[in-house]
Amino acid sequence: MKRELEPNIEPIIVTGEQPHLEDPRVVLSLLEADQVVAAKERMRFGRQKLSGGVRAMLWGLRIYVVVMLVIVFISVLRAIQAAH
Amino acid sequence: MDRPKPEPNAAPFIHAHPTTESAAASSTAPELAGLLTHEDVDRALDRWQVSQARREGRRSKRFGGLRVLWLLIGPGVLVFLGENDAPSMLSYSADGARYGIGFFIPFVILTFVMGFIVQEMTVRLGAVTHRGHAELIFDRFGKFWGFFAMGDLVFGNFLTLVTEFIGVRAGLGFFGIPPVVAVVGALVIVAGAITTGRYWTWERITLALAIFNGLFIPAAILARPNWHSVGHALLTWMPLPSGSHYEILLLILATIGATVTPWMLFFQQSAVVDKGMQPRDINAGRFDTILGVVLASVCAIAAILATAPLFHHGIDASNFQGAQFAEALEPWIGHTGAALFALGIFEAGIVAAIAISTSSAYAFGEVLQTGHSLNRPLRDAWPFYLVLLGSAAAAAALVLIPRFPLEFVVLTVNVIAVLAMPPALAFLLLLVNDREVMGEYVNGTWANVAGVTVTVLLICAGIGFGLATVFPKLLGG
Structure with a gap:
């Protein structure tokens, strides 16, 4: 791909037959600013500050999953014992 | 068109925010133009086709939107x-075989x-964000919560993948x-779908395979269901299932797990990103999701109807798995019907194996920040493709191990999916209500009420199952 570019990219309206995708201006005109892979790698959503309530909820759900997994394990052992 | 590696003292991450601004109009456009990848170019081509279809659609008003929908579904x-x-279709089959036409049809x-x-x-x-689900969880909640979410996903996905190959084999x-021929053949199909290096081609191949989920419909018709009973069940939710309350609860949980699972959240969001969808495509994305719901629910109900004769003839299907349903159905729906049913189970396994292994690979790439797109060539994103094929191959290998407790996996997979869902839904609801991430596209009140209701229902179903297991006499079981 040709890398010598104007300092500013003019958006171009892509119409008609197959677009000239070897032209970076065409590719950039078709994508949103944060849709380009390089832009996504540089721009990230920062950490969200979690309130005490949200933390408590996430911990509660985590404990729920662990307890439930133990119960599933017990129930499967029972089922296998019953089957044999 | 390889992208140069970032410089060691490159600027730190810039805080992202939702935008619909064209990349060409952005202030970083000159720099981005030199960093474009194969993935960007493929995605731009997909976007061009959509914008062309929209332009043509405006000209021919009657069927104008159809091509746009075709491109965006x-x-x-x-x-x-x-x-x-495979485990979902077997859950629906168990619903039909053990309780006939009744409560489970509207429940599905x-x-x-x-x-x-x-x-x-x-x-x-x-x-809106152009980011996958795993990536957003890690960005917004940090590694600690991110690895918990990933742990649930990886564990659930792997168990589910094993059951898909059980379905293929059966x-x-x-x-x-x-079995060896069936499982290796399935792996070849999974590999074949991803070798195109193009999301669009992969999606169309997988969609073409997925349409064969409809094989359950002729199987259901051959079972000659009583349509009056079907209508009655749909309107009244009757007759209610009778017998062991524990078994009914287990089947209810497995039926929920057949429709609402964590991998679906990760897969659809990543696929929407890989497809290059933009905020203006959200309505088409909703239509796509509704179409999926309608097609899948019809096929699910067809599986219940196809196996209902086993209930009416008093056949004990409590320990049936895979092909045993097809074999047991043969006297009532004929060899053709049974063959359609068996092919349907095979198809269900193969399509899910493709989708679930892709979901694992997307999440892996998003977390490790390596290439994670089906638009990337193999040499450019080999870790992504390695996870995709490797997870499928490992699951396939387990199915072939003699005396491996397949029964254990099939019994647990849908139940585990339901139990892992509430934390996944909590992250989803937090993200979709996060104005910094979603901008004007945050959840409305009704979407939140519906989302919280689903989460509470799943928690209640899980707690009910837990109580029934620990205190079996509580439910008279």
Whole structure:
């Protein structure tokens, strides 16, 4: 791909037959600013500050999953014992 | 068109925010133009086709929108037909075989409505942020919570993948095909779908395979269901299932797990991103998701109807798995019907194996920040493809181990999916209500009410199952 570019990219309206995708201006005109892979790698959503309530909820759900997994394990052992 | 590696003292991450600004109009456009990848170019081509279709659509008013929809459907249909996988179809079959036409028919529709409520949120998240679900969880909640979410996903996905290959083996076993041939053949199909290096081609191949989920419909028709009973069940939710309350609860949980699972959230959001959907495509994404819900619920109900004769003839299907349903059905729906049913189980396994292994690979790439797109060539994103094929191959290998407790996996997989869902839904609801991430596309009040209701229902179902297991006499079981 040709890398010598104007300092500013003019958006171009892509119409008609197959677009000239070897032209970076065409590719950039078709994508949103944060849709380009390089832009996504540089721009990230920062950490969200979690309130005490949200933390408590996430911990509660985590404990729920662990307890439930133990119960599933017990129930499967029972089922296998019953089957044999 | 390889992208140069970032310089060691490159600027730190810039805080992202939702935008619909064209990349060409952005202040970083000159720099981005030199960093474009193969993935960007493929995605731009897809966007060009959509914008062309929109322009043509404005000119011919009557069928103008159809081409746009054709181009934009995919992730929603795939996620729901993918979730009509081998263990799900076996759960629906168990519903039909053990309780006949009644409560479970409207209940299945309710579970698909729940599925739509949560999957629609992933469409918005993907189209607005252009980030996958795992990536957003790690960015917004940090590694600690991110690894918990990933742990649930990886564990659930792997168990589910094993059951898909059990389905493949069982479905083809009906035709006398040896397990090794069936499982290796399925792996070849999974590999074949990803070698195109193009999301669009992968999506169309997988959609073409997924349409064969409809094989359950002729199987149901051959079972000659009593349509009056079907209508009555749909309107009244009757007759209610009778017998062991514990078994009914287990089947209710497995039926919910057949429609609402964590991998679906990760898969659809990543697929929406890989497809290059933008906020203006959200309505088409909703249509895609509704289409998936309708197709998948019809096929699910067809599986119940196809196996209902086993209930009416008093056949004990409590320990049936895979091809045993097809074999048991043969006297009542004929060899053709049984063969269609067995092929349907095979198809359900293969499509889900493709979708679930892709979901694992997307999440892996997003977390490790390596290439994670089906638009990337193999040499450019080999870790992504390695996880995709490696997870499928490991699951396939387990199925072939003699005396491996397959029964254990099939029993647990849908139940585990339901139990892992509430934390996944909590992250989803937090993200979709996060104005910094979603901008004007945050959840409305009704979407939140619906999302919280689904989460509470799943928690209640899980707690009910837990109580029934620990205190069996509580439910008279």
